[in-house]
Amino acid sequence: MDGTGGREVSSRVLTIPNLLSFFRLALVPVFLVFVILAQDALALLVLVVSSITDFLDGYLARRLDQVSRLGQLLDPAADRLYIFAALIGLAWREVIPWWLVAVIVARDIMLAILGVILANHGYGPLPVHHLGKVATFCLFWALPLLMLGEAFTALAPVSLPLGWAFALWGAFLYWWAGFVYIGETSRVIRREGDDGPGRSDTLDQKEVDGA
Missing domain, CATH: 1.20.58 (Methane Monooxygenase Hydroxylase; Chain G, domain 1)
Structure with missing residues (x-):
């Protein structure tokens, strides 16, 4: 939805x-x-x-x-x-290597921490950034492509390279979006001193869906 x-x-x-x-x-x-x-x-x-x-x-x-x-x-x-x-x-x-799992999971942990920080200042979640959506899209394609290559060896020469390309690009964009969220969180908190208490109505219009 x-x-x-x-x-x-x-x-x-x-x-x-x-x-x-x-x-x-x-x-x-x-x-x-x-x-x-x-x-x-x-x-x-x-x-x-x-x-x-x-x-x-x-x-x-x-x-x-x-x-x-x-x-x-x-x-x-x-x-x-x-x-x-x-x-x-x-x-x-x-x-896939465990470091790839750690890279992706660590970014979501970081995003959860940012959410707690924003909530403590009276703000809702940050709006979705397009980089986060593209990163999630890449990961959604990467993992099935890797499984496709494992399930059908005839497709592996094409499926596995494509899967790895999407996986690595998705992980990179995942963290790029994460740094954007860090910057936005800092900006919002700094603005609080000028605008008064946090205004959650300006930030909870969108969920962090696919971020």
Whole structure:
């Protein structure tokens, strides 16, 4: 659910889109097990089902006017969990190095710390930066491409180099966006001295979705 489209965001929990999001989250451990067991074809199938579910919950939320705050939180959470599951599973099998996992996880920990700092100053999350979206897009392509190369050896000569290119570029952009968020956090906090108490209404218009 990428946007509200001018619709009111409700606090409802039991909606059809949210149930689809919960189903998508429930598939994360299934996906992780398949990756660890080197059942890459099945893992990719789970990703396809998850992607279809992701599209449906956003479409139905707008179609049925069931956009909710919970749904806006579940979607980016699911995206990150799938990335982390793929990273951990592939690193466990030594398909990718653990340092790549550490680089990506450390950036998200840093982002969480920035969120706490902003909250302590009365601000909501920073708006999404396009670099963060591009980085997440690269990682979403990188990990399935790496699994595709592992699952089908005939595709490996093309799939694996592309997967590594997306992975390394995504990790670089991930941290580039992270430094942008550090700068924005510093700017916002410095501005607090001029504008008075933190104005969370200026920052919570967007979640850090795909950041």
